[in-house]
Amino acid sequence: MLKATLRSFLAHKGRLLLSALAVVLSVAFVAGSLIFSDTVTRTFDRLFASTSADVTVQPRNDLDSQIPTGATATVPASLAERLAKVDGVAATHVDAAVENATVVDSENESVGPTTGAPTIVTNWEVTERSAVELTSGREPKGGGEALLDADTAKKKHVSIGDTLTVQAQPGSFPVRIVGIATFTTTNPGAALVFLDTPTAQTKLLGSAESATSISVDAAPGVSDAQLKQRITTELGANPYDLQTSEEQAKSAAAQLGGFLDVIKYVMLGFAGIAVLVGVFLIVNTFSMLIAQRTRELGLLRALGADRRQVRRSVLTEALLLGLVGSTVGLAAGIGLALGLIKLMTAFGMNLKSTEMVLGWATPVSSYAVGVGVTFVAAYLPARRAAGVSPMAALADAEVAGVGRPLRIRAVVGAIVGAVGVAALAGCAASSTTSTAASLLGLGVVLTLIATVIAGPLLVRPVIRVLGGAFPALFGSVGRMSQRNALRNPRRTGATAAALMVGLALVGGMSVASASMTKSFDQQIDKTLGADFVIQNSNFVPFSQELTDEVRGTEGIGLVVRLRLATLAVRLPDGERIETAAAAYDPRLDDVAQVTYAQGNSAAALGDGRIGMDAKFAKEHEVRVGSTIPVEFPAGRKTELTVGALTDQGAAEGFGMRGGLFFGFGTVEKYLPNGQDSVLYVNAAPGTSADQLRSNLEKALEPYPQVQVLDQADYKDLIHDQIAVLLYLVYALLGLAIVIAVLGVVNTLALSVVERTREIGLLRAIGLARRQLRRMIRLESVVIAVFGAVLGLALGMVWGVCVQQVLALQGMKAFAVPWATIIAVVVGSAVVGIVAALLPALRASRMNVLAAIAHE
Structure with missing residues (x-):
């Protein structure tokens, strides 16, 4: 055997x-x-x-949120001298490094990476552990000099002697490149600018008394753990986070x-x-x-x-x-x-x-x-x-x-499908996001399995409809192609299922993305009242200097700032939630149309006050007048009184759970040195929107990291971000189609072998080669379109349920991208034609007598 x-x-x-x-x-x-x-x-x-x-001493942060606020946490630089006296310490170094700076060249073009990696501006402190070494030029001395890493210098065509501008939180300042530093290990993709330590402290952190961390090297014979313990004993109860080399590496990893x-x-x-x-x-x-x-x-x-x-x-x-x-x-x-x-x-x-x-x-x-x-x-x-x-x-x-018979498939498919439909119905009826999402996942899996099981049962009724016009259009060839597809429902169902899986995914995500896009468009139309929005495309904060530049632009009537803050709130139901909150200037209502369930903007933006989403408040037993304990970074704690509840409902869609917001006085008190993330701008009386836009773009030329967006631009920005997810789905579809084409080719090729004698007889009684090729192509097309129709129908059901989950997050609009759906069906027909090319060619080249004699 x-x-x-x-x-x-x-x-x-x-x-x-x-x-x-x-x-x-x-x-x-x-x-x-x-x-x-x-x-x-x-x-x-x-x-x-x-x-x-060996040991790094840095500011403590008990909040895990990664929302960028622009604030740089620091420790006293004098801590280095104090730690140098600890037994077992060989050396200490002050670190002054920020990732919230922008560096531009003389043409106002950013020299930072375009891949999402950071631009790091830091102090030049060379040790045997340094990731870079000076390979040309000299070290920076004084406030007007800097080093640049070799990879960035090569990519951005920067040479020794060129002048760059560093836009840091305290303000912008020019530096002349006096040296090039080359990585001695892997370059993580970041752009590195090095200043001397005093300059880095004053220009990046705003004070010569501050540092972002203190690096401590152990003396010979002292382990990292021993050194950490000694430093902890020296500092006692302290607000610092101490990490050994191994812990630091794990944290970075x-x-x-x-x-x-x-x-x-x-x-x-x-x-x-x-x-x-x-x-x-x-x-x-x-x-x-x-x-x-x-x-x-x-x-x-x-x-x-x-x-x-x-x-x-x-x-x-x-x-x-x-x-x-x-x-x-x-x-x-x-x-x-x-x-x-x-x-x-x-x-x-x-x-x-x-x-x-x-x-x-x-x-x-x-x-x-x-x-x-x-x-x-x-x-x-x-x-x-x-x-x-x-x-x-x-x-x-x-x-x-x-x-x-297909009775067993019918029974099993009906049972699995019924459970799947019940899960999807439960998802649509659920009022909590977590429950709805769980039921959605279960329903998607079960309905997919049920459709695969029951697919052969749908072959005859669906293909009779899809291929109903074939006899009228193509005569006997069309009739035979339709019957060939109906000959073995199991085979046809399995072949079409390969294409169905990918198209179901595309159908569902297309409906979901179209609904998200429409919801955001409606939300923007409903709430955005500013003439222009100024922000980074990736929502990274910018310096106060830029805000001042906007305020000084000719034609400006009103500027309302938005600044983000990370915090944790302790709610009346006992739950502690870490999230992000937005801080606004008092005249929020002049640039945004906020709908309040209770209270108003003045009640939410006043000192010691906070506003939140009404639905979130109801879930956690919060009312207007409730006092909420709030914890900001660096252990700053306070209590804020709920002054207003909003009916916006979409705040959580932006990653800000609960839609929390308060006034600028609160954020500046408990999160000092933060940076603005968005500016909402209105034109002054007598200044047109086009004229203000021209003035703003001219004033902001030195700041390539920001964009001036009107309402249409803002929608496009949101559309592009949603499209990234859709492109991934299309890539998955492409892979599924490639394999599905292989499946159709394989099925048709084996089917041709199986029907060798039949094909020979057809050729013997007068079927032309061209007619034979057409028959096989039509069979392939109807199978591919059957898979597309089945997949898109299933995907649209999924899309409706995904939209119900999104509605719980405030995105209540529903949209079906009919152009995409139609294009997919037409594309499936093309896929069917392409998949049939080789099998049809092989069949048409058969020797008639050999085919008739085939066993």
């Missing part, structure tokens, strides 16, 4: 090739994501471990982990789609191969092979397919990881391909995925193969069971 199995596998290797490609794709994405993330993790672990001080997780989960998402769609392809392939080998299997049974041996033979073929696909996929995954490393290098993160990490988990995961998928997918066809009777050797019949 083993010899027969190996010969069978080699005999059908061409037919198994497309199934193997699905395995290769899924394994490649799994292996590539693991190799890339392991490589980046190890690279940065080495960087952080080699550059962190954890922050980097968010970036790595995005890449890893995106790639694993691609792998998941490849696996899911590949399962349908493999099931279809093995089912058709077994149907074509009915006589062969019957002969094996007649010669003495029992059911278990036949089943084992088919599963062994699947195992071989999985091993080959996994091996090729692992190699492709290494290539994919190498490509990602090169891509990151092009974006400024200088990873070395020679340091690629191939851990034991990568090949284990790769083979587990590849072999597991093929083994599971081939199990049902293998069971059918085991059921072939020895009498099948005497007849030209398909495998027993292929034409059996």
Whole structure:
């Protein structure tokens, strides 16, 4: 049996090739994501471990929120002298580094990275742990000199002697580049500007008495843990956070982990789609191969092979397919990881391909995925193969069971579908976001499974409608193509399911994104009353200097500032919530149309007052007049009285849970030295909007990081951010379509082999080659469109439920992107035509007499 199995596998290797490609794709994405993330993790672990001080003393922050406020937390610089006297301390260094500065060249172009990495302006303090070394020029001396890292200098064409402008929180100042520093280890992609320490303290932090942290080096023979304990004893009860080199490295790696997780989960998402769609392809392939080998299997049974041996033979073929696909996929995954490393290098993160990490988990995961998928997918066809009777050797019949009734599928599909529909209905009726989201996830999974199970039941009614016009348009060729698609509902359903999965995802996310876009548009139309909004595209704060520049612009009538603050609130129901709040100038109502359920802006923006979303307040037993304990960074605590409740409802959609807001007096008292995130601007009487825009753009030329946006521009900005998610979904769709095309090609190719004698007879009685090719193309088109219709219908149901979840966050508008839906259906027809090209060409080239004689 083993010899027969190996010969069978080699005999059908061409037919198994497309199934193997699905395995290769899924394994490649799994292996590539693991190799890339392991490589980046190890690279940065080495960087952080080699550059962190033995002990770092920095400001304590008990809040985990990452919302940028622009405020720089500091410690007293005099702490360095005090710690230098601690037993076991070899040296201390003052650190003065900020990431909220912008650096521009003489053309007012930013020299910072465009990849999202920060621009770091820091003091030049060289130690044996430094990540950079001076490679040309000299060290900076005095307030007008600076160093620049070599990578940024090369990319931005900056040379020694050039002048840059640093826009820091206290104000802007020019520096002349007097040297170039080169990384001795991995460049994380940031742009680095180095100043001498006194200049960094005064120009970046606003005081020569401040530092962002104190680095402490241990004397020989003193461990990091011992040194940390001694410093803790010296400082006693203190507001500082102490971290050893190892703890500092872990903390930095954890922050980097968010970036790595995005890449890893995106790639694993691609792998998941490849696996899911590949399962349908493999099931279809093995089912058709077994149907074509009915006589062969019957002969094996007649010669003495029992059911278990036949089943084992088919599963062994699947195992071989999985091993080959996994091996090729692992190699492709290494290539994919190498490509990602090169891509990151092009974006400024200088990873070395020679340091690629191939851990034991990568090949284990790769083979587990590849072999597991093929083994599971081939199990049902293998069971059918085991059921072939020895009498099948005497007849030209398909495998027993292929034409059996679909009653079991109908029952199982109905039960699973009913539970899935109930979950989606519960999602639509739920009044809490967490419950609705959980029911949505359950409903999506169950309805997808139910549709796959019941798909063959829908083949005949749906394809009769979709192909109803074929006989009238294409005559007998059209009638035969429709009947071919109806001949085996299981096969047609499995082939279409591969395309259905991707299109269901696209349909659902398209409806969700269109609804989000419409909701934000309505919210902007409803609430934004300012002529212009000035902000960064990524919402990063800017300096007071820029705010002053806007206020001094000709034609300005009113400027209302928005500043963000991180905080924690203790609510009456006992829950402690960390979130972000917005602080506004008193004349908020002149630039925004806020709807209040209770109170007004004056009551919310006054000293000691706070406003919040009415729904959030009701959930947590808060009323107007309630006193809420509030904790700001650096341990600053106070109590604020609820002065107003709003009916806006969409605040949480912006990542600000509870829609908390208060006046500028509060934020400046408890979060000093913060920076403005948004300016709402109205024109003065007699100044047109166009004229004010021109004046603002001219005044803000030195500040390339900010944008001047009117209402239409602001909508476009929101649309672009939503589109990023949609582009990812389209990429997943592209992968699903590639594998679905493989599935249609495989099905048609095997179907052509299966119908060789039939095709020969058709050709013998007068069917032209062109008519034969058209028949196969029409069959492919109707199968692809069937999958598209099924997927889009399911996806739109999901989209409606996603919109209900969004409505709980205040995004209540509903929209269906009909243009996208129609384009997808038309595209599916094109996919069907493309997938049929090779099978149709092969069928038309058959020798008529050989085809008629085919067994």
